[in-house]
Amino acid sequence: MPQHIKPVGCEPFGAVEFIFPVHHSIKKLHCYISYGMDVSLVVPMKGVLSLQRAAVLSRLNGNSRVAARLFSTQSATTANTAQPPPPPPPPEKTHFGGLKDEDRIFTNLYGIHDPFLKGAMKRGDWYRTKDIVIKGSDWIVNEMKKSGLRGRGGAGFPSGLKWSFMPKVSDGRPSYLVVNADESEPGTCKDREIMRNDPHRLLEGCLIAGVGMRATAAYIYIRGEYVNERLNLEKARKEAYAAGLLGKNACGSGYDFDVHIHFGAGAYICGEETALLESLEGKQGKPRLKPPFPANAGLYGCPTTVTNVETVAVSPTILRRGPEWFSSFGRKNNSGTKLFCISGHVNKPCTVEEEMSISLKELLERHCGGVRGGWDNLLAVIPGGSSVPLLPKHICEDVLMDFDALKAVQSGLGTAAVIVMDKSTDVVDAIARLSYFYKHESCGQCTPCREGTGWLWMIMERMKTGNAKLEEIDMLQEVTKQIEGHTICALGDAAAWPVQGLIRHFRPELERRIREHAERELLQAAA
Amino acid sequence: MLGRLASRRLTEIRQVFRQSPQATRSLSAALNYHLDSPDNNPDLPWEFSDANKPKTGKGDIVSLSVKLQAVCSHSSAGSCTTAAWGWLPVSAMNAVAKVIEVAPIRVYEVATFYSMFNRAKVGKYHLLVCGTTPCMIRGSRDIEDALLKHLGVKRNEVTKDGLFSVGEMECMGCCVNAPMITVADYSNGSEGYTYNYYEDVTPKRVVEIVEALRRGEKPPRGTQNPQRINCGPEGGNTTLLGEPKPPPCRDLDAC
Numbered sequence: 087m088p089q090h091i092k093p094v095g096c097e098p099f100g101a102v103e104f105i106f107p108v109h110h111s112i113k114k115l116h117c118y119i120s121y122g123m124d125v126s127l128v129v130p131m132k133g134v135l136s137l138q139r140a141a142v143l144s145r146l147n148g149n150s151r152v153a154a155r156l157f158s159t160q161s162a163t164t165a166n167t168a169q170p171p172p173p174p175p176p177p178e179k180t181h182f183g184g185l186k187d188e189d190r191i192f193t194n195l196y197g198i199h200d201p202f203l204k205g206a207m208k209r210g211d212w213y214r215t216k217d218i219v220i221k222g223s224d225w226i227v228n229e230m231k232k233s234g235l236r237g238r239g240g241a242g243f244p245s246g247l248k249w250s251f252m253p254k255v256s257d258g259r260p261s262y263l264v265v266n267a268d269e270s271e272p273g274t275c276k277d278r279e280i281m282r283n284d285p286h287r288l289l290e291g292c293l294i295a296g297v298g299m300r301a302t303a304a305y306i307y308i309r310g311e312y313v314n315e316r317l318n319l320e321k322a323r324k325e326a327y328a329a330g331l332l333g334k335n336a337c338g339s340g341y342d343f344d345v346h347i348h349f350g351a352g353a354y355i356c357g358e359e360t361a362l363l364e365s366l367e368g369k370q371g372k373p374r375l376k377p378p379f380p381a382n383a384g385l386y387g388c389p390t391t392v393t394n395v396e397t398v399a400v401s402p403t404i405l406r407r408g409p410e411w412f413s414s415f416g417r418k419n420n421s422g423t424k425l426f427c428i429s430g431h432v433n434k435p436c437t438v439e440e441e442m443s444i445s446l447k448e449l450l451e452r453h454c455g456g457v458r459g460g461w462d463n464l465l466a467v468i469p470g471g472s473s474v475p476l477l478p479k480h481i482c483e484d485v486l487m488d489f490d491a492l493k494a495v496q497s498g499l500g501t502a503a504v505i506v507m508d509k510s511t512d513v514v515d516a517i518a519r520l521s522y523f524y525k526h527e528s529c530g531q532c533t534p535c536r537e538g539t540g541w542l543w544m545i546m547e548r549m550k551t552g553n554a555k556l557e558e559i560d561m562l563q564e565v566t567k568q569i570e571g572h573t574i575c576a577l578g579d580a581a582a583w584p585v586q587g588l589i590r591h592f593r594p595e596l597e598r599r600i601r602e603h604a605e606r607e608l609l610q611a612a613a
Numbered sequence: 614m615l616g617r618l619a620s621r622r623l624t625e626i627r628q629v630f631r632q633s634p635q636a637t638r639s640l641s642a643a644l645n646y647h648l649d650s651p652d653n654n655p656d657l658p659w660e661f662s663d664a665n666k667p668k669t670g671k672g673d674i675v676s677l678s679v680k681l682q683a684v685c686s687h688s689s690a691g692s693c694t695t696a697a698w699g700w701l702p703v704s705a706m707n708a709v710a711k712v713i714e715v716a717p718i719r720v721y722e723v724a725t726f727y728s729m730f731n732r733a734k735v736g737k738y739h740l741l742v743c744g745t746t747p748c749m750i751r752g753s754r755d756i757e758d759a760l761l762k763h764l765g766v767k768r769n770e771v772t773k774d775g776l777f778s779v780g781e782m783e784c785m786g787c788c789v790n791a792p793m794i795t796v797a798d799y800s801n802g803s804e805g806y807t808y809n810y811y812e813d814v815t816p817k818r819v820v821e822i823v824e825a826l827r828r829g830e831k832p833p834r835g836t837q838n839p840q841r842i843n844c845g846p847e848g849g850n851t852t853l854l855g856e857p858k859p860p861p862c863r864d865l866d867a868c
Binding site: 185188195196197198217218273283311312313350430435453455507519 | 614617618621677678679681682719722723726727728729730744745746747749750751782783784785786787788789790791795807808809810834842843844845846847848850851852853854855857858859860861862863865866868
């Protein structure tokens with residue numbers, strides 16, 4: 087097989103990965119596909135599900151086989167002109183995890199060292215920032231695009247691309263960078279560590295990201311409950327201004343950049359970008375319709391980009407160490423390192439910075455002492471904060487923690503806030519409490535969310551005791567489908583997904599409760 | 614038999630409807646309308662202290678929530694007749710509206726939207742327990758029960774000596790240190806306002822913290838588990854062992 091041709095199936099994380107975590111009996115498929123053989127011959131006839139997936143796979147493979155044949159005829163002609171064979175591609179990394187301390191970006195994550203200017207400069211902050219700023223906006227954005235950094239706030243949108251949406255030439259309005267430090271997603275507690283232990287990393291990131299976007303000022307919106315974190319950040323900001331690192335002629339580069347700190351007062355919805363802008367402007371934090379997008383009309387009507395704290399805070403290190411270094415971690419399109427917050431029923435819950443695409447099992451066992459009661463005691467994991475559907479144990483066996491792998495199993499990486507639940511958990515109670523959370527945090531603007539979240543919660547409360555009919559499970563699924571996608575902002579989707587995940591993976595549990603409740607009622611009535 | 618089932622179901626439904634107004638009050642959501650009462654009505658005067666009087670000009674609603682938070686932590690000063698520790702009486706909201714010259718509804722909007730604004734009396738130490746799922750599965754319900762039992766109050770009720778009240782909050786953002794409580798300290802006015810997290814608490818430890826606060830001490834904030842360093846794993850960190858070195862910087866002039 088010519089070296090420069092790789093059929094789709096050969097890529098270790100292409101079509102094969104799609105089915106690999108789902109059905110173990112199709113493991114054999116992996117070897118056969120890499121040689122481009124006809125898939126349908128080796129598929130074990132084990133149920134409709136595997137056949138369906140194999141059918142999709144053979145369709146995918148079929149296209150590539152046709153393409154491979156086309157390419158092979160082309161290569162036949164070029165081979166006659168005696169070209170030297172290209173060097174073999176470097177071996178692709180297959181194991182992720184085991185990040186070394188010298189590759190970690192947040193070196194004061196646990197607050198052991200001095201968080202303020204002196205300690206920060208010893209850890210490498212504000213080093214040659216002037217040179218990076220002088221290189222200019224286009225260079226910064228190109229490097230960010232090359233690094234493959236994806237937004238760390240939950241959506242995972244490529245950051246370089248997002249920063250490039252800001253206007254290159256101002257039409258009279260100033261541009262703003264808004265840093266979203268309203269960390270209210272259940273399970274997530276990574277930004278507070280950055281703000282209280284490494285605030286200068288964030289401030290330097292604001293300057294660099296602001297220069298990349300041609301912004302004149304940055305507004306950091308911190309959630310109201312993070313009072314001590316805000317005091318640390320305010321002290322760091324004063325130090326930076328006093329040392330001439332921010333403000334007029336920041337770092338001596340000739341670029342004027344201001345950083346303002348604003349805080350909220352307890353609303354999860356203010357983490358949504360347009361709601362954050364509304365809250366910054368002094369109104370209720372009710373999201374706006376998009377379009378117009380914040381890059382066209384954002385804060386006070388000016389072009390704005392809203393980014394997460396972690397995305398902004400890693401940018402100086404990426405620019406200093408090089409985008410190739412950053413993209414050497416994680417799989418393709420899921421590059422870099424990530425702060426994971428593992429909570430729930432593990433032996434040692436903690437926040438840890440690890441490589442993207444680390445397997446969930448390794449993450450839990452290496453850093454958290456494993457699941458409470460052993461791996462077999464695991465019931466379900468919510469991999470990315472409460473807004474993503476949960477994953478039952480059989481998927482958690484070998485799923486990788488990155489955006490694409492989790493999307494392939496119908497979940498999502500979100501903010502990488504891993505909530506682990508063991509067999510002692512009442513999973514319906516846990517999801518019902520999440521439904522209550524969304525009902526409480528709904529801003530009330532649009533009907534599907536305002537009414538739907540309350541309705542979801544009331545049904546979930548009844549499902550806890552099984553006080554429902556079997557048809558109501560499908561009715562609940564229908565309600566979530568009516569909310570999802572029909573709201574002004576993504577809180578509706580976030581409210582719908584956990585319930586969908588519960589129904590998808592724990593329907594037998596719900597049905598069992600309903601049946602038992604019905605039996606109890608019958609016995610009571612008969613008594 | 615079916616008749617009995619039907620009548621039982623009807624009584625259950627009637628009970629649910631009867632219970633719902635009280636049910637909303639005992640949940641973490643506050644009422645979003647105002648009811649006049651002897652200590653909370655628009656006719657009571659309100660005086661700002663120097664620390665929390667809004668200082669900006671006409672129509673400036675920017676940072677309105679910041680201004681309201683400063684007012685919220687005001688304690689009675691001198692001849693002021695409404696002493697408000699940690700809560701916003703409607704007369705305070707009207708006074709803020711007058712100073713910054715906006716319609717009162719703009720202030721009411723913001724005050725009812727955010728959950729940190731208390732519009733009913735709270736204790737000098739307002740204890741907030743996070744109840745969302747990551748904390749719940751680590752036992753936050755036990756923490757709340759322990760607090761309510763020890764203080765002898767129901768949720769959102771103030772103790773007789775006016776020192777403590779217990780409320781439930783949604784996710785407070787320290788889920789790896791679950792379960793946790795927050796103590797909003799309104800006993801020293803706006804200047805002495807603190808909002809500290811006490812993390813990794815147990816029912817026993819949380820009672821100890823309450824008693825320490827009652828004696829006027831300041832228990833150390835943060836994780837109450839001595840085996841942990843902030844958000845690190847219990848029993849010692851697995852990463853970032855050793856002195857942090859500044860990372861290498863590539864040759865910026867070359868690229």
